[in-house]
Amino acid sequence: MRRVPFGPTDRQVPNVVAGMMRIEEMSDEAIRALYDACRAAGVDFFDHADLYGSSRHGCERRFAEALGLSPAERDEITLQTKTGIVADDWHFDHSYEHIVTSAEESLQALGTDRLDVLLLHRPDALVEPEEVARAFDHLESSGKVRAFGVSNHTPRQIDLLKTAVTQPIVANQVQLSITHSTIVAQGLASNMAGEDDSITRDGGGLVDYSRINGITLQAWSPFQKNFFDGVIFDAPEYPELNELMGRLAAKYDVTPTAIATAWITRHPAHMQVVLGTTNPQRVADAAAGSDIPLTRPEWYGLITAAGHKVP
DSSP: OOEEEOTTSSOEEESEEEEOTTOTTSOHHHHHHHHHHHHHTTOOEEEOOTTOSSSTTHHHHHHHHHHOOOHHHHHTSEEEEEEOEETTTTEEOOOHHHHHHHHHHHHHHHTOSOBSEEEEOSOOTTOOHHHHHHHHHHHHHTTSBSOEEEESOOHHHHHHHTTTOOSOEEEEEEEOOSSSOHHHHHHHSTTOTTOGGGOOOTTSOHHHHHHHTTOEEEEESTTBSSSSSOBSTTOTTOHHHHHHHHHHHHHHTSOHHHHHHHHHHTSTTOOEEEEOOOOHHHHHHHHTTTTOOOOHHHHHHHHHHTTOOOO
């Protein structure tokens, strides 16, 4: 498992992350098996959100109940959670009160004295950066949260937060897969009039902005075709892509899941792939792609096979 720099910090983290959004209905034994498979593969970074589960903090509670981590084992892993989406009367809330209350509830649900990372889950159009800054300052000074980031934010939205927030924004969790890859393809098609990828959105350059500012991109839904349309593997609308992934999987003696992981981890931005699977074998399959050295022709071949036009 290759480890990469985490934002502007001096920490090194695995470039594959275990997402815990589907564990609520699993047995203790199944959750432990999933956890053990992650650790065996070198994945010691676990991603949560207050939203995950049938009730707020549901998956966080199950994680703690099922695993019962000792203090020493807790110190060996990174716990990340997210806040800002409110399911009741669906809305977004980046107020001081909501951020602090949710973080404290996550601490209790996870049975831990600190969150290693807290992300703002989605942009709040009504955000007041001073409120976010006050919440981050309180959580940091009290030792409850060690690092802060965002999810699904654009460069301009991050810049707005930084007008008041003084802590480094260490991560931005965004949707990215070979087929759902506009944030990568946009830079390649920037001057190709008529191509959708050439359209500049909110200043564009999310990947370049993250590299310039030392922000780790975390790719969620790394195997989805588009926005929750199913996975890319064996998808009939992507025959060329699946044929190429199959050939590369044979070359590197891995599965296509590893190749789809490698397409993201090969990028020099040192991205993390956030898995959503509850299947221990799929964790191992994905982790096998952590350090596959795809060549430039192979990497570009995958994005063009996915339908993106490269000049």
